[in-house]
Amino acid sequence: MTTQPIITIQNLSKQYKHADQLTLNNINFDILENEVFGLLGPNGAGKTTMISILCGVVQASTGKILIDGLDLNRNANAIKQLIGVVPQDIALYPTLTARENLNFYAAMYGVSPKVAKSKINEWLDKFGLLNAADKKVETYSGGMKRRVNLIASILHQPKILFLDEPTVGVDVQSRNVIIEHLKDLNQSGMTVIYTSHHMEEAEEFCSKIGIIDYGTILTIGSPKELISNCEGAKDLEDVFLSLTKRKLRD
């Protein structure tokens, strides 16, 4: 595995207008090329804000972000061509079919219609959706929607893939298919940055994990490192609870 950072985050802070506290507070870390980086944290910890800033949707209050050597503030459009984003909510047009949705998003990424056609068929087939490809998305189950939601973000073969809780609310079968294909994508050279509440899934899938709470990165390391460094921890969930405590979050 290469040690070249593909994402460098320096002194990143974010305070929303009218908010009393910083949502992200002086974050500094690197994500290496071809890593599967898991960003874990309780509700409201700042995970989605972090992903939104990294993919250029929300502007940081302070700090510098380099993605593949490009400054995000100056090269947002070029960076958007390098990344794929799987949003937390299903971001599809319900009255369009899966194929129509994917055709549209492929075009928006600049994929030619010819290439898009073969890529769409390929991925629909891999995710077991080829037979339902021409049905409206509104008729799909939650798991099927999640799979199309993922395909829409990888049609242009991005260098970096951001996933905000991609397996939330899906059955075990769909989750396994999603994780397996994400592993394949990672093995083909794609860097994956992923947020989740599934500790077991993250422990198995991620090469590095950062735990964030109250806008601050509490720890970063491989799952094994995190478990071994936390006294009495048997798994990642113990580490997570030890760092973020058991208090309920809104």
Add this chain to the structure above:
Amino acid sequence: MWNKLKAAVVKEAKLLFRDKMGMAILFLMPVLLILVMTLIQDATFKSINEKGIPVVLVNEDKDSLGLAIRKGLMDSELCTLSETIDGKPATKESAQKAVANGRFIIGVVIPKDATKAIRSNVEHIVNETVAMDGENTKEHEVDSFDITLFIDPVAKKSFVSSVTSSLHAFISETKTQIMFQSFSDQIGALLPEDGKIANTAYKKVDMINYKEIYGSEKIGSSVPNSVQHNVPAWTIFGMFFIVISVVNNVMKEKKEGSSFRLKTMPTSYILSMNGKIIVYVMVCFIQFLLMLLVGIFILPFLGLPPLDLGSSVFAVLFLALCTAFAATGFGVLIGTLASSEHQGAITGSLSILLLSAIGGILVPTYVMPEMMRHVSVISPLNWSLEGFYSLYLRNGGILEIIPNAIQLIVFFIVMMGISSIANRISGRV
């Protein structure tokens, strides 16, 4: 870029055409609007300018004045005259009661000996005038009388004014006629036998005529009527209601998350909005054509004159296209600024109503207070309406509507510019 634009247009068209209810509303509502509003406003137009104000006349005079007023009102296209109530000759009391009950809008009572009073007054004036010196004239007590008007409180002031001005004209004519006759009698008495003035000479005198010429250098064959006035106004109103559909579309995209995903893509906001603009401008233009067809082919079946497009169909279509761009651009702005579907729908519909009222769609600008007439020029609906009036009523061509078209296109560009800035600012939350 073309592939992106094509994909955006195809997507928008599919989203729109699959919404059957939305489509029905988009195309049926404007057609219904134009039918209902034109018919309603035509009725008002007719009640003022054509026939139909029910008037009851109580003629107690039975002489020249009473007969002149009776004939005048009967010949007038302004009203439908009645002299009986429930088969009985109308009296002052029954006329008042009938007006109070709303059976007649106006009741006119000409008192007994009204002509006699005029004649007595006129004769005295003539005697005074032709007397060589003032010595033979005696102090004359003026015989006055009242013509009573009973008015239904629901009657518009303009109806009442029309009837009273007609009455004034009849009284004045009768007075002049009596005066002329008295003068000619007096002068005749001073002349030799064969030099007498014919007492019909007055009727031959037609000194002042009125000509109605419309103030346009290029007046066409069409005479202005309620259809020429109302169809463009309600067509523009209907076209601007595309704002609600555009707002709904933009808000749905935000709600369903596609808007977020698009922001993560290497595609500009303007490009993704252009897909919407192209589709909704086309829809708006089709709406316009439908409403035009209603004006030309359906309204004549309902007893209204057909819509006359003036001398330049190209100019009409060009102005419609500019109006469609302005309406769609306004929808994009409201959709971009709104934070919920509910808020967007309310803001969209209220702003259209406001701009319509200001712009002279609901009430003509010339009846507005002076301040509001100045304000009306800020409404894009007013720019469009003035353009269509130039084409339909003043028989103008493409050159006459260029200023209106430029205003509408600049409005569209400004709307898109503000939307783009607002979209960029929304990332700086």
